Every structure is written in structure tokens, then in C-alpha cells.
Amino acid sequence: MTIVAPHVNSVNMSTRRQILDEARELFLESGLAGFSMRGVAERVGVTATALYRHFDGKDALLASLLGEAFATFGSYLGRALAGQTPLERFRLTGKGYVDFALDHPRDYALMFLTDCEDLGYERISEELAQRSRGTFEFVVDRAKECLDAGVFAPRDPREIGLHAWAVLHGLVSLWLLGQLRQSMDRTGFDRQVELAIDLIELSLTRKDSPRRK
């Protein structure tokens, strides 16, 4: 536990901030594998042990980066609210999801491609878990909108949200992990994303009344 002094001077504040900034930069450059306390310390200009006065350890530092990543992620999804119809907002949410993953691949990897136990943020701050749930709820809400409008055939909105999440996460992670590198280029991938969103919609829209779009 860190006890904060009653008068937080600007020097302490900026040190923490500086560590965070250098940590982020190192992480973006080198990924999780190349991310080390010693590396961060060198950039900041202090010894590695000094970092432990500001963060509880490597995991805590990564958790802070993760928090920033989730904030950015939320803003990407939020753009979908500009859509004019429930279905368009649902589709734009998917777009935003993929855009975030491609714009911030390191962050995405930290958020969704790292084993929660592997480098132990199993008991990561409750604030993060909540933020994670929150973003999922956003997707579920988009699904509910479509259900209420009668665009989607009746189904559990959480099942819909999870399915859509799985489809796009699967595609994005295959791409980011290099599994598709030898069989398609970026253009081909973008087309596959389009197709995936189309197929999700196709499987969810009701067939009896063609009031879509």
C-alpha cells in the first residue's frame, strides 16, 4: 500500500507520469516480451529498483498501461453512437472494435491476447474488471437496440454480443498473431472483416419481415 503525503508536490507527480510515459513507449516499441523494469528504468534515467517506490511491481505497471488502453478502447466503440439506425450502430461497433485492434495492436494484445494468469493480473484491480465488463455491456446494448427495433430475430442479447465479440476477436487475433500473414495481405483482411460483419448480420436478422435497412 502506498501512503500518499498530504501535500503532493509536482515532482512526485511528474515522476510517476514520466515512468508511465516511458513504460508505454517501451511497451509499444518492444511488446510484452521486450518490456522490462530495467528497460523502463534506463529510459527514465534511474535504477530499476527506484521504480518500485512508484509501482508495486511489473504487473502493477502493466495494469496502469492496461487502464489507459481500455480508456482508448472505449472511445473507439463510442464512435458507433453516431450511427443513424440500430443496425448501423451495431455494425459500427464492430468496425470500431477492429479499428482499435489495428491502430493499437500492442494494447489489444495486452487486453485480449494475454493469458490472465500468465503474467498474473488475475486479481487485477477491480476497476479494470469493471471497465472490461462495461465495454461488453456496450455491445449488448447495441444488440438490444436491434432486438427492440425488430431487426434481429428474438434471441438473448448477451449471446448475440458474445458471438459478435468472438467473431471479430477471432479474426483480429489470427491477424495480429501472424497466422494469416502468409495467406493474405491487409486488403484481403479488410475484406474478410467486412464479410464477417455481413455474416453476423445475416445470421441475426429476422427472415420473416424484411424491414432491415
Add this chain to the structure above:
Amino acid sequence: MTIVAPHVNSVNMSTRRQILDEARELFLESGLAGFSMRGVAERVGVTATALYRHFDGKDALLASLLGEAFATFGSYLGRALAGQTPLERFRLTGKGYVDFALDHPRDYALMFLTDCEDLGYERISEELAQRSRGTFEFVVDRAKECLDAGVFAPRDPREIGLHAWAVLHGLVSLWLLGQLRQSMDRTGFDRQVELAIDLIELSLTRKDSPRRK
């Protein structure tokens, strides 16, 4: 640079085999994070450096484990050929995929959840890349069967295969990485897998002639 060992005598074979077995066991117990040359060596009863007489390094050792994993994976997919109709074989392929992932989570993680660059099997043996392509071709063939039978609406079979792969990979990887642990149990996950396969089928089957099943 690389020492190729095409023909090895039986004495080497058994040592090599023993290393491989202990490596596999350690990997299954501890995962990639806990997998170390020193750990393997201790189990085998030799020093760590001795392993380098049999394998080019940690990556080469992991590549061998990966090869065995792909063999097992192939047998899981192959079961789908017992299906009576093209659509059933297509669906059974998906089942086999998920079954493999759940029965052999460590292997699955090594195959599909590890960055190809992270721990450098970027230029992994061509044999492995071919095996990987081969399993994908199996899925594509199942899609072709359905297309030829008129069960699926006309579409590029490779796009279908990739989509189905992405859906199940996404679902499985969210599960294996613990992303769903707090929101559903194993039963719920199994139901979601069923749903995912249903939705894939729904989005691919032709709507004009109901000659499915």
C-alpha cells in the same frame, strides 16, 4: 547455422525422445511461461547445455512439440469425415476443432495463441507451415462439399473456411485466456459453441431452396 538431423541413430533417438517426452510433460504442467531449458534438463537428468546437442535451442524444442500437437489436431478434425452429409461433416469439423482446444489447451495455445514473432518461430520449419496450411485446407474442403451440394449459398470456400475458423478460434481463445471466466461456466460455454456453429450455418445456407438436413 542450422544443423539438420535427417537420419539419427537409435541411441540418439531414445535420448532425443526422452528429452521430447520430458519437455512435453513440463510444458503441459507449466505452460509456455514455466517452460525452460533448465527445467527440461533437470527432468531428463542432464545439464541444460546437454540439450543443445539434440536441439538447436529452446525454439527448436518447442517446434518439435508443436509438430506433435499438429498431428493430434489433425486426428481431431479427421473424425468429422464420419459425418453422413456435407453439412454434418462441416459442423463436425467445428466440433472437432473446439474439442481439441478444450482437450489440449496448452497445445492449442502454442499453436494459435502465441505470437509467431514473440518467441521466434517466425522461420519455423517449413514442414510445420505446410501442416498448418493442410489443416486449413481440410476446412475449406468441407466448405466446398457444402457448396457443391447446394447447401451453402455461392461464396468463396476459402472465405467460408476462414470465417468459420475465426468464429471458433475467437470463442475458444476468449475461453482459454480466461476472458469469460467471470461471466459463464463450462456449460454456458458449450451452449455458446453450439450457438456459434448454428449461426455460422445460418449465415451460409442458401435461403431459396430449403434442401438442408
Add this chain to the structure above:
DNA sequence: GTCTATACCCCGATAGAC
């Protein structure tokens, strides 16, 4: 050929001095 011993450089983390 196969192994051991040693060594070098990486890492996370702690204890205690200033």
C-alpha cells in the same frame, strides 16, 4: 559425440544504506 563446468548477459524483486 556427448556430456559437464563455467561464464555472460538478461530478468524481477528485496534489503538496507544514504
Add this chain to the structure above:
DNA sequence: GTCTATCGGGGTATAGAC
């Protein structure tokens, strides 16, 4: 708050014993 010193754990290259 930051330092030095240090521990335990890694991958792997080299030298040399058998």
C-alpha cells in the same frame, strides 16, 4: 526516493573432459 548489493531464475555460447 533513490541508491548499491544481492538473490534466484532464465537462454545460451564456449571450453574441455570422457
